[in-house]
Amino acid sequence: MIISLLNGDMKISNPATSLLIILPLLTLVIFLVTITLSMAIVLGQEEQNWLTYNSSEFGYSIQYPSDWDDYGGEGIYENTSTLLFGFPEKDGNIGLYLEPVEKYLDTDTLTLKTKTLHNYTIERIAWINSQPDLEFVKNISTTIGQNHYPASQIHYWRNLKEEYNIDTLIVNDRYSYFFNFDTHPLNVPELSPTIEKVLASFNITR
Numbered sequence: 273m274i275i276s277l278l279n280g281d282m283k284i285s286n287p288a289t290s291l292l293i294i295l296p297l298l299t300l301v302i303f304l305v306t307i308t309l310s311m312a313i314v315l316g317q318e319e320q321n322w323l324t325y326n327s328s329e330f331g332y333s334i335q336y337p338s339d340w341d342d343y344g345g346e347g348i349y350e351n352t353s354t355l356l357f358g359f360p361e362k363d364g365n366i367g368l369y370l371e372p373v374e375k376y377l378d379t380d381t382l383t384l385k386t387k388t389l390h391n392y393t394i395e396r397i398a399w400i401n402s403q404p405d406l407e408f409v410k411n412i413s414t415t416i417g418q419n420h421y422p423a424s425q426i427h428y429w430r431n432l433k434e435e436y437n438i439d440t441l442i443v444n445d446r447y448s449y450f451f452n453f454d455t456h457p458l459n460v461p462e463l464s465p466t467i468e469k470v471l472a473s474f475n476i477t478r
Contacts, residue, residue, distance in 0.1 A: 331478035364455025
């Protein structure tokens, strides 16, 4: 092997030595490209296996896995909406329940006011605590959806801890949006990432 210095740079004139340096680098590059392409294909397949539900009646959209059962789509009664999905081969479901925002009498000002997310959250927690088969766990303030809507996520047990529930509440000036996710406790770690993705896709379109 002959090593020479030319303009301050070290040159390796032995071809065999050069190959020993270059081949591992090429192998690494090929490996990284293969991994990147594989991940892109998997992500693309996942996106293709999701559907979008658009409610023209109430102005919202939400995405969900194509193998979920939507029980015939949105059920509409007067000014309320129910959209329920069942999980394949898993106990439990997630439902979206939508209704016009309620008003209440402010006894200090004797005026009607619209209920806020805070009002709905307090009422829901109070209801959970009043039920003998439910056990409140925690309440988390967060944001949900494509536009990061302020939300409350209320966690609680049902039926002597045989079922775990997460209620997600969103309220705007027109509607209250109530998501209820319930399943067996052992299913929660597996289903949670998908539920989070569903909630992240929620969008109020009008």
